[in-house]
Amino acid sequence: MKKMLFMATAAVMAMVSCKKADSDMLDSARFSNDAAAHNKRLSFKNIGVLGYQSANKTGGRGMQPVPVANQYPIELIAELFPPTVNGQEIQASHVDANGSVAYVAYNQRLDGYVGGIEIVDVSNALNPSVVSQVLFPDRDISSVTYHNNRLYFVGACHMPNYPGFTTPAIFGYLDLTNNGTQFAGTGRTFNMPGRVATDLTIDGNRAYITSGNDGVFVTFDLTSETVVSSNGFADLRSVAVNNSTVALYSGDSKLRYFNKSNLNAIRTVDLPADWAEAKRTIAFHNDYLIVSAGKRGVQLFDATGTKTDEILLPTSLPNINPDEIVTNGVTNNNGYFAAANGAAGIYVADMTPVNNFNVIGRIDLNGSANFVKSVGNYIYVANGRGGIKIIRLVRGTIHGINCNTFPNYAGSSDLVVGASENLVHGQALGLQSLTVNGRLYHCGTVTVLDAVNVNNGGTLEVHGAFSQGQYPAGTGAPFTVRSGGHLMVEGHLKVYGDFVMESNSRLTFLGTNSRITIYGRYIRGNNITIIGTSYVDTYNKLDVTPDYNNVFTFLNSTTNNSSGVSATAVALDAFQRFEFNSLSNPSGAMQTMNIYEGSNLKLTVTFPADYIGRPYRYGKTYNQTVTRNFAAGDIFL
Known part of the structure; x- marks a missing residue:
């Protein structure tokens, strides 16, 4: 049985219709918990450390790396591309999160009513997963909010499929199960005035809802499921609430403040004119209201409605249409702010002092940032048809290591440790590059966008989390780690590109819970030393277990035009590298060999005849025939 509420004009304060409907208005909804199928739309091809480009509050080009280190290191861990509904493209419109679970809303890019919601579990940053999904062939989803194991939503519906509804705008909820990671398949849908419901927020047992176009601001009691108040305002975009105030942002370029306890109007603040019906959001930080003001960038207002600060948009960016640079959304994560600026990516700031923005920098995401939400250690950026970019704030306690007593580093983003220096730093640190000639001890979290070099005589000791580089390799x-260099790790070392250990270099794993994750290639020289046994090699790139029992036999490939070609190989070391130490009938031409382990074909190798003596690492993971093209002198590990 289903109750349908129609929330009418400003004067209507109660339910005006109540009638039965089938399946709680979810007959057309398609639920799925097939994570394996959903995860095919997750992409990891662009993951890695993200850097900040220069930005300021007065605009500017913002294309150069930030010259000083920052305390907000970040990395892109995945991209989620949108699903399709009956062959129709939909786009990411909104995100909310509860802990390490994110809820992604979708609507249709053009006119129509097609959308959905997906649940993304990011508790394992190495392996995020789309664990549950619901698709709607007859409704758009504008915004979602998690509350008490339910996911509340607003949007619009195809009215012929919703008997008794008199307008397209909708508000409702979906029940969740399994600690909020799956849809239970039940819920309710209520009718609202207007063409589309645009935003909602929940405080206590009340939902505050906005409807655009012929707009209405509705306060809804979640316990009794009744309307507390309803007021009409044109083109409402967003709603936010703090301890004492409810704020509305409307398309008639006004901010409206209400007393939360009695919903009496407090004040109205005029803003510069903006585009009608465009996506905009607001967010509170204590008594300060942060506003995404379109072409006026980000605006900050105090409790009296006085503007105290602003961040203007960049004046010009190469190869970007200025019309596509516009602030669409803002988010506050306990004093860490982000603004979605369309083609200009996102701006990140904190508030020091409380009534002013301190701009950290701009993050270029190679797309249009239409919405941004930051919760906990994550930033979620809606990129329209490009889906969602999942960004991790690399911070917090790692493996129980407390680093709060160590001093921050606040120097150049290109950190060079001199041969005679012995530096000790801690907490969160984002760098452009790192060169260690002396000794650097860091306790906390570190990201390095570009090169890390631990040179001869240098020691880098990391306690916490350390991420470097970009993928693919x-x-x-x-x-x-150069010859004579020493890398020491307690915690998690994550290398998105290539990890190189030159001859006579050392790697030491400290403690009992350390991990190394190498996404690119592991390239090594001779006589390296790896110390420690209680660690995890996520992708088994180091391969330090000795195994000399494999016999490699090289036979002439039937696809090779040369005749009488043969070679032998020997295992060089515990890393199972081998080399061609003899080769008959060398002609200087490319030779093709089948590599067998016993009688099992493992790999097809193409190499030049002068490759004699060059090392190649046997890849245990190969289970089918593949082709590699080698150039003389190449080393593949």
């Missing part, structure tokens, strides 16, 4: 600078 070759797109950025490697992490290199």
Whole structure:
């Protein structure tokens, strides 16, 4: 049985219709918990450390790296592309999160009513997963909010499929199960005035809802499921609430403040004119209201409605249409702010002192940032048809290591430790590059966008989390431990590109819970030393277990035009590298060999005849025939 509420004009304060409907208005909804199928839309091809480009509050080009280190290191861990509904494209419109679970809303780019919601579990940053989904062939979803194991939503519906509804705008909820990670398949849908419901927020047992176009601001009691108040305002975009105040942002370029206890109007603040019906959001930080003001960037207002600060949009960016640079959304994560600026990516700031923005920098995301939400250690950026970019704030306690007593580093973002220096730093640190000639001890979290070099005589000791580079391998600078260099790790070392250990270098794993994750290639020289046994090699790149029992036999490939070609190989070390130490009938031409382990074909290798003596690492993970093209002198590990 289903109750339908129609929330009418400003004067209507109660339910005006109540009638039965089937399946709680979810007959057309398609629920799925097939994570394996959903995860095919997750992409990891652009993951890695993100850097900040210069930005300021007065605009500017913002294309150069920030010259000083920052205390907000970040990395992109995944991109989620939108699903389709009956062959129709939908786009990401909104995100909310509860802890390490994110809820992604979708609507249709053009006119129509097609959308959905997906639940993304990011508790394992190495392996995020789309664990549950609901798709709607007859409704858009504008905004979602998690509350008490329910996911509340607003949007619009195709009215012929909703008997008794008199307008397209809708508000409702979906029940959740399994600690909020799956849809239970039940819920309710209520009718609202207007063409589309645009935003909602929940405080206590009340939901505050806005409807655009012929707009209405509705306060809804979640316990009794009745309307507390209803007031009409044109083109409402967003609603926010703090301890004492409810704020509305409307398309008639006004901010409206209400007393939360009795909903009496407090004041109205005029803003510069903005585009009609465009996506905009607001957010409170204590008594200060942060506003996404379109072409006016980000505006900050105090409790009296006085503007205290602003962040203007960049005046010009190469190869970007200025019309596509506009502030669509803002988010506050306990004093850490982000603004979605369309084609200009996102701006990040904190508030020091409380009534002013301190701009950290701009993050270029190679797309249009239409919405941003930051909760906990994550930032979620809606990129329209590009889906959602999941960004991790690399901060907090790692493996129980407390680093709050160590001093922050606040120098150049290109940190160079001199040969005679012995530096000790801690907490969160974001760098452009790192060169260690002496000794650096860091306790906390570190990201390095470009090269890390631990040079001869240098020691880098990391306690916490350390992320470097970008994936895929070759797109950025490697992490290199030079001959005579020493890398020490307690915690998690994550290398998105290539990890290079030159001959006579050392790697030491401290403690009992350390981990190394190498997304790119592991490249090594001779006589390296790896100390420690109680650690995890996520992708088994180090391969330090000795195994000399495999016999490699090289036979002439039937696809090779040369005749009488043969070679032998020997295992060089515990890393199972091997080398061609003899080769008959060398002609200087490319040779193709099948590599067998016993009688099992493992790999097809193509190499030049002068590759004799060059090492190649046997890849245990190969289970099918593949082809590698080698150039003389190449080393593949």
